[in-house]
Amino acid sequence: MFFIPGPIIAFVTFPGVIVHEAGHLFFCKLFKLQVYDVCFFRFGNPAGYVVHEKSENFTAMFFVSMGPFFANTLLCVLFCSAAFLPIWELKVEDPIAYFYYWLGLSIGMHAFPSTVDLSNLWAAAPDLARRGNVLAIVSLPIAAVLYVLNLARFVWADLGYGIAVGILGPIALFRALAR
C-alpha cells in the first residue's frame, strides 16, 4: 500500500469534492437549515465542508448526511456507464471515455459521508429505530458499513468504492437492460 498525501488526491479528484459539498448544501437548503459556512474545495483536510445548524429532524439529518453519498454514487454510475463499455468490455480506444471514467471515479470516491456526519446519525438513529422509524432502521446498517469504510480510507477504501461502483454498477445496469 502506498501513501499519497490527501490534498494531492483531493486535487486530482476535485470534481467529487465539489459535488459532495454541493449535495450537503442542497439538502441543507431543502430542509431549511441554517448554513454558517461553506467551502467547496481547498488544499487542506477536509478538502471541503459545509457548517450547518444541527437539526432535530431525523429525516433532515439523514438526507443532509447521506444525500451526497447517494448523489455521488448515482453520478458515478452514470458517468462510468458511458465509459465502462468502451474501456472494459469493447476495448475501443476512445479518449473521451477515459475522461468520463476519471470524472465518474472522482465523484464516486468522494461519496462517503464524513465520520462526524455518520456519528451524528449513529447517535440519533437507535432511539428512533426502537420507536419504528423506518429511515432510522435503514440508516443504522448503512451508517455502520460506511463508518468502517470511512476509517479504511487509508487503505484506499474510497477509491475501491468508486471503482466497484464504476464497474459493478454499469455491469448490473447493462445486464438488466439486456434481459
Added chain:
Amino acid sequence: MRQGTCCECELTTSIRSFYGFNGRTYCEPCVWKASREAKEKGEPSEYVSLTDNSVCARCGVSSGETSEHPLVGKLPLCATCAPQVANWPYPVWLKASLAALMILLAFALMHGRKYFHAGRTMYIGERLVEESHYAEALPFLQETLRIAPQSDKAVLLTAKAALKSGDIESANQAFQGHSGGHFEDGNDSDFLEVKSIWDRAIAAAEKADKAEKLGREEGHAAEAAQLMHEAATSYPEAPGLAAYAEYFDEGAAFERKDYDTFLSIAQKLWKNHPDAQTSATVSSAFACKYAVTGEIAYRKQAEEMLRSAEQQTQGNAEAGKSYQEYAERIHYRLDTRQIIDKPEYDRKFRSGQSKK
C-alpha cells in the same frame, strides 16, 4: 465587544473567551479545573461557551457597546450574515459547473449510445450462448463486432457461437478482425475453450476437403465417405458435414453397385432437402434399379422424378445446366439399361464436345 472576568483567576478579556458553569463565568483553564472537580464529586460537569451578542458569530463584526445583533437560531448574526445563513446562495460558478456537469452527462450518454447498443447486443449474445442458443446468438454478437472488433470477449463469444453452430467462416472473420487472431492472454479459459473447438473444426474441414477431392476421383467414393464420416463425427456441430457424409455414402453405394442402398439414401436426402439435385439423384437411383431388374415401375418412377427435377430448375440457369447434364445420362441408362458412371459416359459420348 463585551468584556468578562473569570470568577477564579480574575482574568479580564472578551466574553467570547469565557465559559458558563453553574451560573458563574470562567476562563478556559479554570473551567476545566472546576468541571473536573465537579465530576470527581459526582456533580454535573457540563459547561457552555459564552456568546457575545454584540459580535456577529460568523464574520465577527461588532454592533457597538450598547446594541446586540439579533439571534438567528442560537447565534447572533449581523444584518449581512443573517440572510445568507438563513438561505445560503449557490455561487454562480457552482451553478455553471453543475449545469456543465449535466451537459457533460447528457453528452456522455449520447456519445455512448453506440457502445450501449454494442454492449446490449453482446450481453444478449452472451446470455444466448450460455443458454446454448448459438445460432440465435451469432447475429447479436456480429453486431457487437461491427462496433468493437478488438473486444476479446465479443470475438471469443462470436467465434464460439459460430463454431458451435457449424459456421467456421464467421468464426474466422471474427478472428481476422481481431489483430489477425492474436490474443494477449493465451491462457485465458474462454480463449482455450474456443481454440479447442476451432482446432477440432479446422481438422474436420481439412478432412472434408480431402474427402471432396477424393470423391471427384474414380474408385475412391468409399474412402471419401469414410473421411467425411470422420469429419462429421469429430465436428458434429456442423450438420452439413453429416449430410455430406450421406451424400458420399450414396456415391459409395453406387460405386459398389448396391443400388438398393443408393436408392434408400437418395430418397432420404430428397425428403430432407427436396430440390432439383436430390430429385435427379432419386431418378438416377430408380433408373439403376430399372436397368438391373427391368421392372417398368422403376422406369416410371425415374421419369416422374426427372420431371419433378426439371420443374424445380425453372428460373435457375445454373441448376438448369446441371440438370441437363444429369438428365442426358439418366435417359441413356433408361434407354439402354446400361449403368455407367459420369467419367465413362464423358469418355464415350462427350470427348468430342470437350475437344471443341
